[in-house]
Amino acid sequence: MDEGTPMIIELRPHGMPGLLVAIEGPDGSGKTTLEEVVESALRRRGLSSVLTQQPTRWWRDDPKVAETRRNPDEGLSPMALALFSLADRFEHQVRVVEPALLAGRPVLTNRYVFSLLTHFMVEGDLDLDALRPVLAHLLRPDLLIVLDAPTHVLLERVIERDGSDPRRWDQQRAYVERSREAYVSLASRNGGHVLRTDRPGAARDALTLVEELLLDRRGSS
Ligand SMILES: Nc1ncnc2c1ncn2[C@@H]1O[C@H](COP(=O)(O)OP(=O)(O)OP(=O)(O)O)[C@@H](O)[C@H]1O
Ligand SMILES: Cc1cn([C@H]2C[C@H](O)[C@@H](COP(=O)(O)O)O2)c(=O)[nH]c1=O
Numbered sequence: 001m002d003e004g005t006p007m008i009i010e011l012r013p014h015g016m017p018g019l020l021v022a023i024e025g026p027d028g029s030g031k032t033t034l035e036e037v038v039e040s041a042l043r044r045r046g047l048s049s050v051l052t053q054q055p056t057r058w059w060r061d062d063p064k065v066a067e068t069r070r071n072p073d074e075g076l077s078p079m080a081l082a083l084f085s086l087a088d089r090f091e092h093q094v095r096v097v098e099p100a101l102l103a104g105r106p107v108l109t110n111r112y113v114f115s116l117l118t119h120f121m122v123e124g125d126l127d128l129d130a131l132r133p134v135l136a137h138l139l140r141p142d143l144l145i146v147l148d149a150p151t152h153v154l155l156e157r158v159i160e161r162d163g164s165d166p167r168r169w170d171q172q173r174a175y176v177e178r179s180r181e182a183y184v185s186l187a188s189r190n191g192g193h194v195l196r197t198d199r200p201g202a203a204r205d206a207l208t209l210v211e212e213l214l215l216d217r218r219g220s221s
Helices: 031-044 063-070 078-102 113-123 126-133 151-164 175-189 204-221
Strands: 019-024 050-053 106-108 144-149 191-194
Touching: 019 031, 019 050, 019 078, 019 204, 031 050, 031 106, 031 144, 031 204, 050 078, 063 078, 078 106, 078 113, 078 126, 113 126, 113 175, 126 191, 144 204, 151 175, 175 191, 191 204
Parallel strands: 019 106, 019 144, 050 106, 144 191
Antiparallel strands: none
Protein backbone atom coordinates (compact mmCIF):
# COMPACT_ATOMS: atom_id res chain seq x y z
CA MET A 1 0.00 0.00 0.00
CA ASP A 2 1.50 3.36 -0.99
CA GLU A 3 2.41 5.95 1.60
CA GLY A 4 -0.42 8.12 0.25
CA THR A 5 -3.07 5.37 0.10
CA PRO A 6 -5.63 5.80 2.86
CA MET A 7 -5.81 2.53 4.74
CA ILE A 8 -9.55 2.34 4.55
CA ILE A 9 -10.37 -1.27 3.93
CA GLU A 10 -13.64 -1.95 2.13
CA LEU A 11 -15.19 -5.07 3.64
CA ARG A 12 -18.68 -6.53 3.04
CA PRO A 13 -21.46 -5.72 5.57
CA HIS A 14 -22.79 -9.11 6.71
CA GLY A 15 -26.48 -8.32 7.30
CA MET A 16 -26.93 -11.43 9.50
CA PRO A 17 -28.53 -11.51 12.96
CA GLY A 18 -25.32 -12.31 14.87
CA LEU A 19 -22.60 -9.93 15.96
CA LEU A 20 -19.05 -10.07 14.60
CA VAL A 21 -16.43 -8.74 17.02
CA ALA A 22 -12.80 -8.69 15.84
CA ILE A 23 -10.17 -8.49 18.58
CA GLU A 24 -6.88 -7.41 17.09
CA GLY A 25 -3.51 -6.22 18.26
CA PRO A 26 0.16 -7.17 18.35
CA ASP A 27 1.43 -10.43 19.83
CA GLY A 28 1.11 -10.39 23.59
CA SER A 29 -1.33 -7.46 23.63
CA GLY A 30 -3.86 -9.56 25.56
CA LYS A 31 -6.39 -10.66 22.91
CA THR A 32 -6.88 -14.19 24.26
CA THR A 33 -7.15 -12.97 27.84
CA LEU A 34 -9.67 -10.26 26.95
CA GLU A 35 -11.84 -12.39 24.68
CA GLU A 36 -12.23 -14.97 27.46
CA VAL A 37 -13.35 -12.27 29.90
CA VAL A 38 -15.88 -10.90 27.41
CA GLU A 39 -17.13 -14.40 26.54
CA SER A 40 -17.78 -15.30 30.17
CA ALA A 41 -19.46 -11.96 30.87
CA LEU A 42 -21.79 -12.52 27.91
CA ARG A 43 -22.46 -16.11 29.05
CA ARG A 44 -23.53 -14.80 32.47
CA ARG A 45 -26.05 -12.63 30.59
CA GLY A 46 -27.38 -15.73 28.80
CA LEU A 47 -25.58 -15.18 25.49
CA SER A 48 -23.56 -18.03 24.06
CA SER A 49 -20.70 -16.68 21.92
CA VAL A 50 -18.45 -18.45 19.47
CA LEU A 51 -14.80 -17.94 20.41
CA THR A 52 -12.63 -18.42 17.41
CA GLN A 53 -9.29 -17.48 15.92
CA GLN A 54 -7.63 -16.39 12.69
CA PRO A 55 -5.39 -17.57 11.19
CA THR A 56 -6.72 -21.12 11.74
CA ARG A 57 -4.84 -24.34 12.44
CA TRP A 58 -4.63 -24.95 8.68
CA TRP A 59 -2.33 -21.91 8.42
CA ARG A 60 -0.50 -22.40 11.72
CA ASP A 61 0.23 -26.11 11.08
CA ASP A 62 1.45 -25.58 7.54
CA PRO A 63 5.20 -26.35 7.46
CA LYS A 64 5.99 -23.56 4.99
CA VAL A 65 4.13 -20.97 7.09
CA ALA A 66 5.93 -22.26 10.18
CA GLU A 67 9.26 -21.91 8.39
CA THR A 68 8.34 -18.37 7.25
CA ARG A 69 7.48 -17.40 10.84
CA ARG A 70 10.79 -18.79 12.10
CA ASN A 71 12.90 -17.39 9.30
CA PRO A 72 11.17 -15.04 6.81
CA ASP A 73 14.15 -15.10 4.40
CA GLU A 74 13.84 -18.85 3.92
CA GLY A 75 10.07 -19.13 3.80
CA LEU A 76 7.20 -18.36 1.45
CA SER A 77 7.34 -15.39 -0.90
CA PRO A 78 5.19 -12.43 0.31
CA MET A 79 2.43 -12.96 -2.30
CA ALA A 80 2.26 -16.70 -1.62
CA LEU A 81 1.98 -16.02 2.12
CA ALA A 82 -0.72 -13.38 1.52
CA LEU A 83 -2.78 -15.62 -0.77
CA PHE A 84 -2.57 -18.59 1.57
CA SER A 85 -3.48 -16.32 4.50
CA LEU A 86 -6.50 -15.07 2.56
CA ALA A 87 -7.56 -18.60 1.58
CA ASP A 88 -7.44 -19.47 5.27
CA ARG A 89 -9.59 -16.39 6.13
CA PHE A 90 -12.22 -17.28 3.51
CA GLU A 91 -12.42 -20.90 4.61
CA HIS A 92 -12.86 -19.76 8.20
CA GLN A 93 -15.51 -17.25 7.16
CA VAL A 94 -17.57 -19.87 5.34
CA ARG A 95 -17.14 -22.73 7.85
CA VAL A 96 -17.21 -20.90 11.18
CA VAL A 97 -18.17 -17.23 11.04
CA GLU A 98 -21.16 -17.22 8.70
CA PRO A 99 -22.99 -20.19 10.29
CA ALA A 100 -22.64 -18.59 13.73
CA LEU A 101 -23.83 -15.18 12.50
CA LEU A 102 -26.77 -16.79 10.72
CA ALA A 103 -27.68 -18.51 14.00
CA GLY A 104 -27.70 -15.09 15.67
CA ARG A 105 -24.67 -15.73 17.91
CA PRO A 106 -21.94 -13.27 18.87
CA VAL A 107 -18.65 -14.28 17.24
CA LEU A 108 -15.49 -13.15 19.03
CA THR A 109 -12.53 -13.66 16.74
CA ASN A 110 -9.02 -13.49 18.09
CA ARG A 111 -7.31 -11.79 15.12
CA TYR A 112 -9.01 -11.00 11.83
CA VAL A 113 -7.90 -9.66 8.47
CA PHE A 114 -6.24 -6.61 10.09
CA SER A 115 -3.48 -8.94 11.40
CA LEU A 116 -2.76 -9.97 7.83
CA LEU A 117 -2.69 -6.35 6.69
CA THR A 118 -0.46 -5.10 9.49
CA HIS A 119 2.00 -7.90 8.83
CA PHE A 120 2.54 -6.75 5.24
CA MET A 121 2.39 -3.06 6.17
CA VAL A 122 5.30 -3.73 8.51
CA GLU A 123 7.26 -5.93 6.13
CA GLY A 124 6.58 -3.50 3.26
CA ASP A 125 7.21 -6.23 0.70
CA LEU A 126 3.77 -6.49 -0.92
CA ASP A 127 1.47 -4.14 -2.83
CA LEU A 128 -1.62 -4.47 -0.64
CA ASP A 129 -3.74 -2.55 -3.14
CA ALA A 130 -3.59 -5.66 -5.34
CA LEU A 131 -5.56 -7.50 -2.64
CA ARG A 132 -8.41 -4.98 -2.39
CA PRO A 133 -10.86 -6.73 -4.79
CA VAL A 134 -10.47 -9.95 -2.78
CA LEU A 135 -10.67 -8.21 0.60
CA ALA A 136 -14.05 -6.78 -0.46
CA HIS A 137 -15.55 -10.29 -0.06
CA LEU A 138 -14.55 -10.60 3.59
CA LEU A 139 -17.16 -9.67 6.20
CA ARG A 140 -16.97 -6.32 7.95
CA PRO A 141 -16.89 -6.75 11.73
CA ASP A 142 -19.61 -4.95 13.68
CA LEU A 143 -16.96 -4.03 16.20
CA LEU A 144 -13.20 -3.76 15.81
CA ILE A 145 -11.21 -3.68 19.04
CA VAL A 146 -7.46 -3.15 18.79
CA LEU A 147 -5.42 -3.86 21.93
CA ASP A 148 -2.18 -2.06 22.54
CA ALA A 149 0.58 -1.73 25.15
CA PRO A 150 4.08 -0.26 25.16
CA THR A 151 6.60 -2.20 23.06
CA HIS A 152 8.74 -3.26 26.01
CA VAL A 153 5.67 -4.66 27.77
CA LEU A 154 4.68 -6.68 24.68
CA LEU A 155 8.20 -8.06 24.27
CA GLU A 156 8.42 -9.01 27.95
CA ARG A 157 5.04 -10.78 27.82
CA VAL A 158 5.87 -12.80 24.70
CA ILE A 159 9.35 -13.78 25.88
CA GLU A 160 8.05 -14.76 29.30
CA ARG A 161 5.28 -16.85 27.73
CA ASP A 162 7.23 -18.52 24.90
CA GLY A 163 10.92 -18.20 25.80
CA SER A 164 13.44 -16.13 23.89
CA ASP A 165 13.77 -16.63 20.10
CA PRO A 166 15.22 -13.45 18.57
CA ARG A 167 14.55 -14.61 14.99
CA ARG A 168 10.77 -14.60 15.50
CA TRP A 169 9.14 -11.47 14.09
CA ASP A 170 7.13 -10.94 17.30
CA GLN A 171 10.34 -10.73 19.34
CA GLN A 172 11.98 -8.06 17.21
CA ARG A 173 11.62 -4.57 18.66
CA ALA A 174 11.36 -2.83 15.27
CA TYR A 175 8.67 -5.25 14.05
CA VAL A 176 6.62 -4.85 17.23
CA GLU A 177 7.00 -1.06 17.18
CA ARG A 178 5.88 -0.80 13.56
CA SER A 179 3.07 -3.29 13.94
CA ARG A 180 1.65 -1.26 16.85
CA GLU A 181 1.66 1.82 14.63
CA ALA A 182 -0.02 -0.11 11.80
CA TYR A 183 -2.76 -1.53 14.07
CA VAL A 184 -3.53 1.88 15.58
CA SER A 185 -3.60 3.52 12.16
CA LEU A 186 -5.90 0.83 10.73
CA ALA A 187 -8.18 1.17 13.76
CA SER A 188 -8.44 4.93 13.44
CA ARG A 189 -9.30 4.76 9.73
CA ASN A 190 -11.68 1.84 9.96
CA GLY A 191 -13.87 2.74 12.92
CA GLY A 192 -11.91 0.64 15.42
CA HIS A 193 -11.43 1.24 19.15
CA VAL A 194 -7.95 1.13 20.65
CA LEU A 195 -7.76 -0.14 24.24
CA ARG A 196 -4.57 -0.25 26.30
CA THR A 197 -3.92 -3.44 28.25
CA ASP A 198 -1.04 -2.13 30.34
CA ARG A 199 -3.62 -0.25 32.44
CA PRO A 200 -6.71 -1.59 34.15
CA GLY A 201 -10.08 -1.29 32.41
CA ALA A 202 -9.59 -2.77 28.92
CA ALA A 203 -11.91 -5.74 29.54
CA ARG A 204 -14.57 -3.51 31.09
CA ASP A 205 -14.36 -1.08 28.14
CA ALA A 206 -14.56 -3.91 25.61
CA LEU A 207 -17.63 -5.31 27.34
CA THR A 208 -19.28 -1.88 27.33
CA LEU A 209 -18.69 -1.59 23.57
CA VAL A 210 -20.22 -5.04 22.96
CA GLU A 211 -23.19 -4.24 25.18
CA GLU A 212 -23.82 -0.93 23.38
CA LEU A 213 -23.90 -2.81 20.11
CA LEU A 214 -26.31 -5.41 21.49
CA LEU A 215 -28.63 -2.65 22.78
CA ASP A 216 -28.42 -0.92 19.42
CA ARG A 217 -29.41 -4.14 17.67
CA ARG A 218 -32.37 -4.65 20.01
CA GLY A 219 -33.46 -1.05 19.48
CA SER A 220 -33.44 -1.38 15.73
CA SER A 221 -35.18 -4.80 15.52
N1 LIG B 1 -4.18 -6.82 30.81
C1 LIG B 1 -3.08 -7.54 31.02
N2 LIG B 1 -2.21 -7.18 31.99
C2 LIG B 1 -1.09 -7.89 32.22
N3 LIG B 1 -0.75 -9.01 31.56
C3 LIG B 1 -1.57 -9.41 30.61
C4 LIG B 1 -2.77 -8.70 30.27
N4 LIG B 1 -3.38 -9.34 29.25
C5 LIG B 1 -2.59 -10.39 28.96
N5 LIG B 1 -1.52 -10.44 29.78
C6 LIG B 1 -0.45 -11.46 29.77
O1 LIG B 1 0.30 -11.29 28.57
C7 LIG B 1 0.55 -12.54 27.94
C8 LIG B 1 -0.06 -12.54 26.56
O2 LIG B 1 -1.48 -12.47 26.71
P1 LIG B 1 -2.43 -13.12 25.64
O3 LIG B 1 -2.01 -14.52 25.32
O4 LIG B 1 -3.83 -12.88 26.10
O5 LIG B 1 -2.09 -12.16 24.40
P2 LIG B 1 -2.41 -12.34 22.87
O6 LIG B 1 -2.62 -10.98 22.33
O7 LIG B 1 -3.51 -13.33 22.66
O8 LIG B 1 -1.04 -12.92 22.35
P3 LIG B 1 -0.66 -13.66 20.99
O9 LIG B 1 -1.23 -12.90 19.86
O10 LIG B 1 0.84 -13.62 21.01
O11 LIG B 1 -1.20 -15.06 21.10
C9 LIG B 1 -0.05 -13.62 28.85
O12 LIG B 1 1.01 -14.15 29.63
C10 LIG B 1 -1.05 -12.87 29.70
O13 LIG B 1 -1.17 -13.44 30.99
C1 LIG C 1 0.50 -13.07 7.18
C2 LIG C 1 -0.10 -13.10 8.54
C3 LIG C 1 0.66 -12.91 9.64
N1 LIG C 1 0.08 -12.92 10.85
C4 LIG C 1 0.98 -12.74 12.00
C5 LIG C 1 0.58 -11.86 13.14
C6 LIG C 1 1.27 -12.53 14.30
O1 LIG C 1 2.59 -12.05 14.41
C7 LIG C 1 1.31 -14.00 13.93
C8 LIG C 1 0.22 -14.84 14.55
O2 LIG C 1 0.43 -14.83 15.94
P1 LIG C 1 -0.33 -15.79 16.99
O3 LIG C 1 0.24 -15.36 18.31
O4 LIG C 1 0.05 -17.19 16.64
O5 LIG C 1 -1.79 -15.50 16.85
O6 LIG C 1 1.18 -14.04 12.54
C9 LIG C 1 -1.27 -13.16 11.00
O7 LIG C 1 -1.80 -13.24 12.12
N2 LIG C 1 -2.04 -13.34 9.90
C10 LIG C 1 -1.51 -13.32 8.67
O8 LIG C 1 -2.25 -13.50 7.68
